[in-house]
Amino acid sequence: MHWQRPSNLDHWHGATPDTAMTRPVPAVTRNGPGVVWEEKATDGPCRGGARKPVEERTMDTNTRLSKKQQAMIPIAAFTASGDLEKLKPAMHEGLDAGLTVNEIKEIPTHLYAYAGFPRALNGLGAFMTVLDERRAGGITDEIGRDAAPLPTGTSSLELGEEVQTKIVGRPVAGPLYDFAPAMDRFLKSHLFGELFGRDVLDYQDREIATLSALSNMDGVEPQLKAHFGLSLNVGLTEGQIRELLSILGAKVDRQKGLNAEEAFREVLQEKGDNRKGDNEVKTLIVFFSHSGNTRRFARVIQEMTGGDIAEIQPVEPYPGDYDAVVRQAKRELGAGFKPPIRTLGEDIGRYGTVFLGSPNWWSTIAPPLQAFLSGYDLSGKTIIPFITHGGGGAGRSFAEIAALCPNSTVLEGLAVFGGPGRDNRDEASAWLARFGIVP
Numbered sequence: 145m146h147w148q149r150p151s152n153l154d155h156w157h158g159a160t161p162d163t164a165m166t167r168p169v170p171a172v173t174r175n176g177p178g179v180v181w182e183e184k185a186t187d188g189p190c191r192g193g194a195r196k197p198v199e200e201r202t203m204d205t206n207t208r209l210s211k212k213q214q215a216m217i218p219i220a221a222f223t224a225s226g227d228l229e230k231l232k233p234a235m236h237e238g239l240d241a242g243l244t245v246n247e248i249k250e251i252p253t254h255l256y257a258y259a260g261f262p263r264a265l266n267g268l269g270a271f272m273t274v275l276d277e278r279r280a281g282g283i284t285d286e287i288g289r290d291a292a293p294l295p296t297g298t299s300s301l302e303l304g305e306e307v308q309t310k311i312v313g314r315p316v317a318g319p320l321y322d323f324a325p326a327m328d329r330f331l332k333s334h335l336f337g338e339l340f341g342r343d344v345l346d347y348q349d350r351e352i353a354t355l356s357a358l359s360n361m362d363g364v365e366p367q368l369k370a371h372f373g374l375s376l377n378v379g380l381t382e383g384q385i386r387e388l389l390s391i392l393g394a395k396v397d398r399q400k401g402l403n404a405e406e407a408f409r410e411v412l413q414e415k416g417d418n419r420k421g422d423n424e425v426k427t428l429i430v431f432f433s434h435s436g437n438t439r440r441f442a443r444v445i446q447e448m449t450g451g452d453i454a455e456i457q458p459v460e461p462y463p464g465d466y467d468a469v470v471r472q473a474k475r476e477l478g479a480g481f482k483p484p485i486r487t488l489g490e491d492i493g494r495y496g497t498v499f500l501g502s503p504n505w506w507s508t509i510a511p512p513l514q515a516f517l518s519g520y521d522l523s524g525k526t527i528i529p530f531i532t533h534g535g536g537g538a539g540r541s542f543a544e545i546a547a548l549c550p551n552s553t554v555l556e557g558l559a560v561f562g563g564p565g566r567d568n569r570d571e572a573s574a575w576l577a578r579f580g581i582v583p
């Protein structure tokens with residue numbers, strides 16, 4: 145495949161629709177079929193230690209699972225059910241789809257916490273056979289990198305507690321854990337500390353494996369439902385979860401797929417009912433996202449604030465092709481063009497606080513957010529802006545928002561790096577705490 149980056153573009157620092165870039169820092173790297181923005185360059189030495197896993201994402205498939213993620217589903221499901229004769233071909237397909245040997249090994253490893261050592265060990269044994277078969281057939285598979293060591297200076301219990309709280313969205317406690325404190329410790333230190341701390345798979349991949357496994361096991365519906373919630377918390381979209389379930393139905397077991405779909409429907413319904421009963425909702429998160437980073441971060445804000453959320457959708461969607469959208473954005477910003485957007489379902493008048501989110505496009509907010517600000521009256525409201533970017537920070541975005549909301553109180557905005565697999569929760573909670581929105 146061919147590596148692409150925006151024409152004439154080395155780095156987004158200081159980009160404008162009409163000025164050329166200056167710093168020759170490679171700001172985008174190819175990772176699978178999509179474009180991944182590198183971290184903002186610093187002058188300091190590179191940090192060592194654990195690396196965050198970087199997953200494949202493409203510009204136009206943010207609501208689709210990647211090929212590798214799709215291939216994980218039957219591997220996890222058959223590992224959990226112990227169906228080794230179906231597991232082996234699924235593992236072959238996984239390697240063919242680009243999963244590394246270490247990534248596939250990590251699936252049964254992770255799943256031992258859900259399906260037990262016997263199923264996990266049998267799965268790993270089956271994988272050894274698969275690798276032998278492929279070697280005999282002259283196929284050399286990519287081993288991939290191993291897990292980076294866990295951070296030093298923190299116990300796996302502390303680490304696990306932190307990760308569990310993040311993923312669940314609140315500290316986990318309750319009568320069951322009071323009754324069996326050893327289980328609480330094992331869950332935290334081992335599952336959320338040691339296993340989730342292994343960066344061979346990221347949290348989304350781990351949740352994909354877990355949903356696939358639990359969907360193919362009997363008697364674990366409460367856990368399956370809980371993991372639908374966790375999967376949304378780590379940034380999988382409803383569309384991706386539905387895709388997972390339909391792959392499960394098609395490739396693993398039709399009835400199990402249908403049962404899991406029903407459980408997911410109930411989870412979404414429960415979420416909706418809770419929201420309907422809450423007349424006190426005063427916060428709205430309005431955002432535009434092209435490739436999903438801003439959407440993911442908007443959801444983190446939603447989860448932390450309990451607000452409502454609304455996505456700005458241009459009537460004419462932007463092209464998925466990267467260079468094409470970069471060119472179109474440049475043209476639109478240069479011309480001050482505000483694309484027609486779909487009417488928002490929410491009654492803006494109900495809300496006192498409105499978070500406004502956009503990707504940084506050419507150092508400012510994307511035209512659909514400009515269109516929203518021109519079309520809706522936010523007078524008297526408190527506005528809190530947020531931006532996701534590819535290394536250039538907020539650019540002029542906050543000033544632009546302030547200029548477009550002259551009769552609103554615009555609070556301090558937050559710009560976060562919008563790389564794949566990131567949810568920027570720590571930055572979000574520190575920022576929201578400044579306004580007293582979260583403790």
Ligand SMILES: Cc1cc2nc3c(=O)[nH]c(=O)nc-3n(C[C@H](O)[C@H](O)[C@H](O)COP(=O)(O)O)c2cc1C
Pocket residue numbers: 156157159160181432433434435436437438439469470471473474502503504505506507508532533534535536537539561562563
């Ligand atoms: C048309 C376009 C222009 C962009 N311009 C910039 C820029 O000037 N500075 C920057 O740091 N990142 C820039 N980026 C990268 C995006 O800001 C970044 O990937 C963002 O997280 C994408 O958010 P989204 O997934 O919600 O669309 C640009 C991306 C696109 C598609």
